[in-house]
Amino acid sequence: MDIMKKILDILADEFKKAFVECGYEEKYGMVSISNRPDLCEYQCNGAMAAAKQYKKAPIMIANDVVAKLESNKIIENVSAVNPGFINFNLSSAYVADYINNMSKDDKLGLEKNEEKTVVIDFGGANVAKPLHVGHLRSAVIGESIKRILKYAGHKVVGDVHLGDWGLQMGLIITELEVRKPELVYFDEKYEGEYPKEAPFTISELEEIYPCASGKSKEDEEYKKKALEATLKLQQGYPAYRALWKHIIDVSVEDLKKNYGNLNVSFDLWKGESDADEYIPEMIDILNAKELLHESQGAMVVDVMEETDTKEIPPCIVQKSDGAALYATSDLATLVQRRKDFDPDMVLYVVDKRQEMHFTQVFRVAKKADIVKEDTNLTFIGFGTMNGKDGKPFKTREGGVMRLEHLLKDVNEAVYNKIMENRSVSEEEARETSKIIGLSAVKYGDLSNQASKDYVFDIERFSSFEGNTGPYILYTIVRIKSILAKYKETGTKADDLVDGILSAGNSSEKGLMLEISKFNDVMENVVKELAPHKICSYIYDVSNAFNKFYHDTKIMSEEDKVRQASYIKLLELTKRVLETEIELLGFEAPDRM
Numbered sequence: 001m002d003i004m005k006k007i008l009d010i011l012a013d014e015f016k017k018a019f020v021e022c023g024y025e026e027k028y029g030m031v032s033i034s035n036r037p038d039l040c041e042y043q044c045n046g047a048m049a050a051a052k053q054y055k056k057a058p059i060m061i062a063n064d065v066v067a068k069l070e071s072n073k074i075i076e077n078v079s080a081v082n083p084g085f086i087n088f089n090l091s092s093a094y095v096a097d098y099i100n101n102m103s104k105d106d107k108l109g110l111e112k113n114e115e116k117t118v119v120i121d122f123g124g125a126n127v128a129k130p131l132h133v134g135h136l137r138s139a140v141i142g143e144s145i146k147r148i149l150k151y152a153g154h155k156v157v158g159d160v161h162l163g164d165w166g167l168q169m170g171l172i173i174t175e176l177e178v179r180k181p182e183l184v185y186f187d188e189k190y191e192g193e194y195p196k197e198a199p200f201t202i203s204e205l206e207e208i209y210p211c212a213s214g215k216s217k218e219d220e221e222y223k224k225k226a227l228e229a230t231l232k233l234q235q236g237y238p239a240y241r242a243l244w245k246h247i248i249d250v251s252v253e254d255l256k257k258n259y260g261n262l263n264v265s266f267d268l269w270k271g272e273s274d275a276d277e278y279i280p281e282m283i284d285i286l287n288a289k290e291l292l293h294e295s296q297g298a299m300v301v302d303v304m305e306e307t308d309t310k311e312i313p314p315c316i317v318q319k320s321d322g323a324a325l326y327a328t329s330d331l332a333t334l335v336q337r338r339k340d341f342d343p344d345m346v347l348y349v350v351d352k353r354q355e356m357h358f359t360q361v362f363r364v365a366k367k368a369d370i371v372k373e374d375t376n377l378t379f380i381g382f383g384t385m386n387g388k389d390g391k392p393f394k395t396r397e398g399g400v401m402r403l404e405h406l407l408k409d410v411n412e413a414v415y416n417k418i419m420e421n422r423s424v425s426e427e428e429a430r431e432t433s434k435i436i437g438l439s440a441v442k443y444g445d446l447s448n449q450a451s452k453d454y455v456f457d458i459e460r461f462s463s464f465e466g467n468t469g470p471y472i473l474y475t476i477v478r479i480k481s482i483l484a485k486y487k488e489t490g491t492k493a494d495d496l497v498d499g500i501l502s503a504g505n506s507s508e509k510g511l512m513l514e515i516s517k518f519n520d521v522m523e524n525v526v527k528e529l530a531p532h533k534i535c536s537y538i539y540d541v542s543n544a545f546n547k548f549y550h551d552t553k554i555m556s557e558e559d560k561v562r563q564a565s566y567i568k569l570l571e572l573t574k575r576v577l578e579t580e581i582e583l584l585g586f587e588a589p590d591r592m
């Protein structure tokens with residue numbers, strides 16, 4: 001099917017034509033969605049601006065234009081209003097046609113983009129440390145952006161980019177030696193094969209890290225040992241490599257389970273360690289361009305630019321002992337990504353407090369041509385998830401909240417809500433509460449602009465009413481249930497109507513108008529990588545649907561053709577909502 005023009009563009013074309021026919025410039029024919037929906041659906045304010053150029057009263061210009069549009073087939077109820085607004089509606093027949101065309105397109109009328117290759121770096125979990133709520137946002141936002149870009153037709157590679165190479169590895173190794181000195185990994189004379197089985201479980205591992213990290217802060221000697229172990233590991237000492245491999249395997253298995261529960265997945269499970277072998281090449285590139293210089297015992301690249309209004313410190317690429325740093329690893333990773341994927345765009349979904357780091361890394365990468373000149377490097381920095389006290393979200397005891405526990409709490413809240421109604425078995429309620437709980441968490445997060453901090457409020461997020469994930473799911477479930485009832489009657493809507501008919505009342509039209517905005521909304525969502533715009537759109541669609549539902553007798557409608565049209569409208573509404581929640585990264589149950 002042909003690309004579907006957006007409604008606003010179609011309307012603007014009609015207005016531009018009318019302005020030109022009346023002797024005015026076409027640029028005045030811009031239209032927008034009405035800010036007085038009680039008066040009209042759309043408006044054009046061009047006559048006000050044109051008045052200045054043509055030295056005429058705006059209402060006269062508006063009247064001229066309105067006269068040209070009175071018999072227009074796309075536009076309805078057009079009128080000039082003092083001092084010069086033009087108010088109008090979209091024709092009911094036209095919007096029905098439009099959404100019928102939408103339903104025939106597999107992308108619901110979204111314009112196809114030129115395919116780009118995008119690497120998206122999100123998740124960012126650190127091996128051997130439990131996933132905590134700080135990682136939640138990266139996973140939730142990154143997953144949604146990954147899905148949005150795929151939907152838009154791009155080739156997308158999601159990479160978890162594990163933190164698997166730093167001091168935390170040395171800390172764990174050091175603590176393991178304290179606890180289990182008898183292990184072969186600590187016997188320097190050992191020359192045999194290392195065991196296949198890891199010498200610890202995930203729960204041990206998760207306890208070891210905080211313990212070791214605590215000790216290193218108090219005990220200089222301990223910290224020195226951990227630093228040495230880290231260096232030995234990075235230099236390839238076989239025993240430590242073998243241990244490290246165990247740590248990764250045990251940890252990744254657990255991470256996969258946790259991300260799985262969040263409906264989050266990665267195409268690549270690479271980490272900082274994978275960038276290690278690209279470091280020499282990266283350093284060569286910097287040297288060849290003579291960008292590296294010594295500063296206070298470290299090798300740095302200056303990244304300040306003339307237009308900077310605040311200080312951007314030099315990017316430290318190597319410490320005096322040659323050890324790699326966070327920036328070293330991110331720069332080497334860009335070398336690797338270019339070799340592997342030759343990306344047009346690399347996106348990083350990371351806590352916004354890391355913005356300076358990425359500014360420095362991006363500037364070095366561009367200056368040194370580590371990436372192509374036109375490679376788009378984008379940092380999507382997200383804000384903090386706070387508790388009701390406005391401080392970073394914690395457990396009731398004030399500790400770091402583990403993601404697993406957070407999800408459990410949310411599911412419990414939803415479960416209790418479902419059981420209040422007691423319409424399903426306990427078992428079904430348990431299953432359903434997981435699906436709904438995930439929508440509560442994800443929608444609660446994604447409905448905020450990513451860069452903003454937000455308050456995590458289980459009560460509000462899991463409510464079945466208001467601007468929440470469960471409310472959207474409730475709407476979909478309601479549609480599913482009507483469609484199921486209709487199916488039971490044995491009638492097939494397709495046998496009765498070719499498509500959705502012109503709306504019979506205002507709430508039916510209201511729903512159609514919301515649906516018709518899909519491609520416009522999605523174009524912005526893709527351009528701005530803004531899942532929160534999906535949320536506000538599906539909230540509007542859901543409200544429009546529920547209004548329609550309350551105003552309309554669907555199952556008891558006697559005009560079977562009209563009823564069949566309702567059913568087709570329901571099917572399309574469901575498709576729009578399901579497409580959108582899929583892009584947000586959750587799904588709807590059949591009942592709730």
Ligand code: ARG
Nearest residue numbers: 121124125126161163330350
């Ligand atoms: N592991 C890091 C953290 O927990 C996040 C990694 C983000 N990605 C990157 N390429 N630096 O803070």
